[in-house]
Amino acid sequence: MAPVISVSGLSKTYASGFTSLNNVNLEIERGEIFALLGPNGAGKTTLISIICGIVNASSGKVAVGGHDIDGDYRAARALIGLVPQELHTDSFESVWATVSFSRGLFGKPKNPALIEKILKDLSLWDKKDAKIITLSGGMKRRVMIAKALSHEPQVLFLDEPTAGVDVELRKGMWDIVRELKAAGVTIILTTHYIEEAEEMADRVGVINKGEIVLVEDKAKLMAKLGGKRLSLHLQQRLDAVPEALAPYHLALSDDGWRLAYDYDTKGERTGITSLLGDLRTAGIRFVDLETKQSSLEDIFVSLVRQ
Numbered sequence: 149m150a151p152v153i154s155v156s157g158l159s160k161t162y163a164s165g166f167t168s169l170n171n172v173n174l175e176i177e178r179g180e181i182f183a184l185l186g187p188n189g190a191g192k193t194t195l196i197s198i199i200c201g202i203v204n205a206s207s208g209k210v211a212v213g214g215h216d217i218d219g220d221y222r223a224a225r226a227l228i229g230l231v232p233q234e235l236h237t238d239s240f241e242s243v244w245a246t247v248s249f250s251r252g253l254f255g256k257p258k259n260p261a262l263i264e265k266i267l268k269d270l271s272l273w274d275k276k277d278a279k280i281i282t283l284s285g286g287m288k289r290r291v292m293i294a295k296a297l298s299h300e301p302q303v304l305f306l307d308e309p310t311a312g313v314d315v316e317l318r319k320g321m322w323d324i325v326r327e328l329k330a331a332g333v334t335i336i337l338t339t340h341y342i343e344e345a346e347e348m349a350d351r352v353g354v355i356n357k358g359e360i361v362l363v364e365d366k367a368k369l370m371a372k373l374g375g376k377r378l379s380l381h382l383q384q385r386l387d388a389v390p391e392a393l394a395p396y397h398l399a400l401s402d403d404g405w406r407l408a409y410d411y412d413t414k415g416e417r418t419g420i421t422s423l424l425g426d427l428r429t430a431g432i433r434f435v436d437l438e439t440k441q442s443s444l445e446d447i448f449v450s451l452v453r454q
C-alpha cells in the first residue's frame with residue numbers, strides 16, 4: 149500500500165541561517181502509530197509543522213495521501229489533524245462551540261452526531277457547555293484532540309501529547325490513541341517519554357540535529373539492540389579489571405564496587421557461566437547480582453550519543 153505520508157529530501161534553513169532539518173526522508177504507513185523521538189531542538193516540531201503546512205520547507209517534497217503539500221495544499225491539509233505542543237484556543241468559548249467551529253474551518257458541513265461521538269469518546273461530553281478556561285490541563289488537552297478530530301482526518305499528529313500530564317491521565321491518553329488507531333487513524337507522535345514510545349509505537353524514528361538517524365519497527369529494534377546487563381556488587385573494591393577477564397569487556401564502576409557485563413540473550417551462550425568461573429579463579433567475590441533488560445531509552449541514549 150502507498151504510504152500515507154511521504155517525505156523526501158526535506159531540508160529547512162531558517163532565516164537566521166540555522167539548519168533545523170537536513171535531507172529528511174521518511175514514509176509513514178497507513179494505520180500505524182509512529183513515534184518520532186529526539187532530544188530538544190532535534191527538529192521534530194519543524195518536521196511536523198512543514199508536513200502540516202505551517203512552516204515552509206527550504207527544499208524537498210512532502211505528499212499526504214498522495215497530495216503534494218504545496219501544489220495541492222487544501223486536499224493534503226484536510227487529511228491531517230494536528231494537536232500542537234502549545235495549547236491555544238479561545239478560553240471563553242464552550243467545548244462544544246470550539247470543536248464544532250474547528251470542523252467548519254475545513255469547510256465540512258455540520259455534523260452534531262459526530263461531534264457528540266468525539267466528545268463522548270474523549271470523556272468530555274459532560275463538559276460540552278463548559279468554557280475552556282474552567283477546564284483542567286488534562287481536559288484542555290483532550291479538547292485539543294477533539295478539535296483535531298472534528299474534520300475526520302486520516303492522520304493525526306500529536307506533538308508531545310502527554311507533556312506535563314500526570315501518570316493516570318497519560319495512560320488514559322494512550323487508551324485514546326489506541327482507540328483511534330483501531331478506528332483506522334494513522335498516528336504520529338513526538339514524545340520525550342520514551343516509555344510512551346515503547347508502550348505505544350509500531351515503529352520508531354529517531355531524529356538528531358535535523359537528521360533521521362534511524363527508522364525501525366519497534367519490536368525489531370528492541371530485539372536487535374536490546375541486550376541484557378548483568379551487574380555484580382563486589383565484596384571488595386577493585387582498582388582495575390584483572391587482565392585475565394579482558395575478554396568479557398567488563399565495565400567497572402567509578403567507585404570500584406560494581407562490575408557490569410553486557411550480553412546478548414539471543415546468542416548461543418551468554419558467557420555468564422564461564423564469567424562466574426573466571427571471577428572465582430581471579431579471587432573476585434560478590435555479595436549481590438542483578439540482571440536488567442535494556443530499554444528503548446538505553447537504545448535511544450546510545451544512538452543519540454553516537
Ligand SMILES: Nc1ncnc2c1ncn2[C@@H]1O[C@H](COP(=O)(O)OP(=O)(O)OP(=O)(O)O)[C@@H](O)[C@H]1O
Pocket residue numbers: 162163164166167168186187188189190191192193194195
Ligand atoms: N523560527 C525559527 N527560527 C530560527 N530557528 C528556529 C525557529 N524555529 C525553530 N528553530 C530552531 O530549529 C531547531 C529545531 O527546533 P524544533 O522546535 O523543530 O525542535 P524539537 O525537536 O521539536 O525540540 P523540542 O523537543 O524541544 O520541542 C532548534 O534549534 C530551534 O532553535
